[in-house]
Amino acid sequence: AQRVTQPEKLLSVFKGAPVELKCNYSYSGSPELFWYVQYSRQRLQLLLRHISRESIKGFTADLNKGETSFHLKKPFAQEEDSAMYYCALKYYGNKLVFGAGTILRVKS
């Protein structure tokens, strides 16, 4: 069965430090991966998707099929990056399964 694992419940870093939020997936088909973010008092929203291969707000994520990973990275964390981050996998065309999420806290 398809599954997304985010091993860290909380990641705390100082402003300016690099950030890596880990995501591993399990899926027998061709994976399509996403990162969603939820800022305080805001709705869940799409941050980036692997097929776009773009950088959003300084974040990037590369799909590694060999390691079945889709880690989210940013070289220099900013305080406004503090939020809950969810990794998600699309399966069977249009269904999403989410990881449990990682809280990112950026300290000044």
Next chain:
Amino acid sequence: NAGVTQTPKFRILKIGQSMTLQCTQDMNHNYMYWYRQDPGMGLKLIYYSVGAGITDKGEVPNGYNVSRSTTEDFPLRLELAAPSQTSVYFCASSYSSSKEQYFGPGTRLTVT
């Protein structure tokens, strides 16, 4: 555009009661989804719809029913509430299966 709206924001139910969670979108999206999020867990798909009159089960459909009589509305029905249905419920919509899903603010439901 209001996007995806959900009502109510909060609700407490007694075991065995029934209720309908409302979801409306004004983006003319074909696809709509219902998810639940239990504490410390990721979102799980309950039901989804690819257009008016068409619904299908997701990962955790037991105990729920849905209907899609219009493009805009996708209500979720709980017939006999159970404590296991205590959760936060999110509705989402997308234009197509390949497009971004837009989420509502969520409904926090407690069954006691």
